[in-house]
Amino acid sequence: MNDIKVIANIGAGTMGHATAMQFAMKGYQVNLLDMSQAALKHGLELIDHDLDTFEQNGIIKGNQKADILARIVPTTDYSDALTEADFVIESIVEDLKVKQTVWQKAEHYLSDQTIMATNTSGLSPTAIQDGLKHPENFVVAHFWNPAQLMPLVEVVPGERTAEDTVKTTVSLMNHIGKHAVALKKEALGFVGNRLQLAVLREAFKIINDGIASPAAVDDIVKYSLGRRWSLLGPIASADLGGLDVFKNISTYLYDDLANNTGTDPVLKKMVDQGDLGVKSGKGFYDWEGDNGKEAI
Ligand code: NAI
Structure with missing residues (x-):
């Protein structure tokens, strides 16, 4: 982790500009790679705007904005962006073929030790790493949007990811102020989106069946589950409530829950x-x- 000095950040859009900004805020040099000068300009404008908001709210002060911006080096050249990089984070279009092509090209410029992290929302890391020379260096680092505000990063290994790659990625994410959580193995949607969609599937059924309005559903979550889960999570909450109670509820409720595919x-x-x-x-x-x- 201490060996990481230079970050290459591929993609300067919604997610990429935010990850680049956070590495730069922590003092890293960030080589920001995108396909066109226009995409880079757009990304830098997003960063400039976010830093203004941070400044207005006292999160950064004095010369910090200028210093952060000076650490971000925009380029459309793979060699310039990647040759010196110790860690690469990629946030380009969510398309398996495009990600495979970009990573295979990028790896050509990287050292044998450079960690390669994709911010895919749910594509299989195994499917991307299979075409690489060093699949052991490849991992998912899934930030949540807006990445400049949301603490979680899910770190997800593919079948061939080395344990050290996961460990270093978790340490680096925590070092830039995120809360990194490593999964034991990959799964479609990782964990956050599996949970989110499970809840939404039921919420949409409740609205569709005329049981409660959208605002009522939101209120019920905000004033009960939301508070409990933000402090404890659902599993510790179940322990607290008593697993015998949840067992009984599951027995009469599961058959009635949304199960559409x-x-x-x-x-x-x-x-x-x-x-x-x-x-x-x-x-x-x-x-x-x-x-x-x-x-x-
Ligand atoms: P975006 O469309 O805002 O940005 C993508 C950027 O990548 C653009 O600047 C584009 O020019 C650039 N790009 C596309 N192909 C490229 C290539 N071959 N080489 C270099 N740059 C290229 O997309 P967004 O929303 O930032 O998503 C990026 C990734 O992050 C996707 O994999 C997405 O699933 C994931 N993600 C998105 C979240 C969201 O809420 N938007 C949340 C978490 C992950």
């Missing part, structure tokens, strides 16, 4: 009618006229 029918209906949430102005809530009022 494939695309969620509620989400399909919403998306088909153009209701995408904040980005289209309307989802379960109205985000335009009456900001935040239930729309359905």
Whole structure:
């Protein structure tokens, strides 16, 4: 971990600009690689904007903004970005073929020890590392959006990832102020998205069956599970409640819970009618006229 001095950050979009900024805030030189000058300019503008917000809130002061920006070196050249890198984090388009191609090209410029981390939302690290010369150096470091604010990074090994690669990645993530959690092995959606989608599948069924409104579902979670889980997590909460109690509840409830497979029918209906949430102005809530009022 102490040997890591230079970070190469591939992709300067929503996730990539935020990871680059955080490494630079911790003092690392960050070589920011993207496909075009326009993409780099956009990424640097996002960073500039985020640093302004941090400054306004007293998180950074004085010359810190200028110092952080000076540590970020934008480039479209693989050799410039990668040759000196000790750790690479990649946040490019979520497409297995594109990620495989970019990593195989990138590895050509890296040392035999450089750790290669992808910020995929859920693609298989085994499928990406299989085409590499040093699959043992490859791992997932899955940040949560917005990565400049959310603490969690899921560190996920592929079948051929070395234990040291996981350990070093966890240490590095913790060092830049994240809370890294390593999984024992890969799984579709890793852990965070499996849990999130399990809860959402049931929440959408509750709304669709007319049991409660979207705002009621949100309130119920915010004022009960949300608080308990943010302190303890669901598993320690179950221990606290008593496993005999949860066993009884599971016995009468499991058969009644949402168990649909494939695309969620509620989400399909919403998306088909153009209701995408904040980005289209309307989802379960109205985000335009009456900001935040239930729309359905
Ligand atoms: P984005 O579209 O905002 O940014 C992607 C960037 O990668 C763009 O700047 C693009 O020019 C660049 N890029 C694309 N192909 C490239 C290539 N071949 N070489 C160099 N640069 C290339 O995408 P976003 O949202 O930042 O997602 C990136 C990755 O992070 C994806 O794998 C995504 O699944 C993952 N992710 C996204 C989250 C989100 O909420 N947006 C959350 C966690 C992970």
